[in-house]
Amino acid sequence: xxxxVRDRLLLLQMLPAEGDLTMIRIVRKLREALSFTEIxxxxxxxTLKGNNYTWNPANDVGAEIEIGAKAKEIIGIGFEALNKxxxxxxxxxxIYDQIMEPENVAS
Numbered sequence: 001x002x003x004x005v006r007d008r009l010l011l012l013q014m015l016p017a018e019g020d021l022t023m024i025r026i027v028r029k030l031r032e033a034l035s036f037t038e039i040x041x042x043x044x045x046x047t048l049k050g051n052n053y054t055w056n057p058a059n060d061v062g063a064e065i066e067i068g069a070k071a072k073e074i075i076g077i078g079f080e081a082l083n084k085x086x087x088x089x090x091x092x093x094x095i096y097d098q099i100m101e102p103e104n105v106a107s
Contacts, residue, residue: 002062005044005055007095008034014078023074030071067099076100 003011012034015027036046040063044055067075079096082088088096 003065004062005060010095026070033065
């Protein structure tokens with residue numbers, strides 16, 4: 001699945017820090033896949049300013065990230081928590097549609 005910088009950052013923030021052994025192993029691999037390489041840091045001009053990341057959107061062509069069925073389920077739990085807490089934003093909606101309801105997204 002092609003994910004852009006903002007998508008990856010949002011997903012990284014949503015992943016749980018705790019869970020059972022199997023879940024945390026999957027989360028660890030997903031964090032590694034969503035994280036940025038040194039080359040990507042330079043390419044996107046990714047910098048942290050305070051609590052916010054900035055990057056050059058012109059260089060953000062997206063990256064192919066594999067998200068398996070169990071990882072998708074874990075991400076879904078994160079979306080549910082955001083929704084229940086009233087912290088679901090428009091930025092979350094775009095990535096939600098892409099991951100959780102791909103049939104609703106135009107190709």
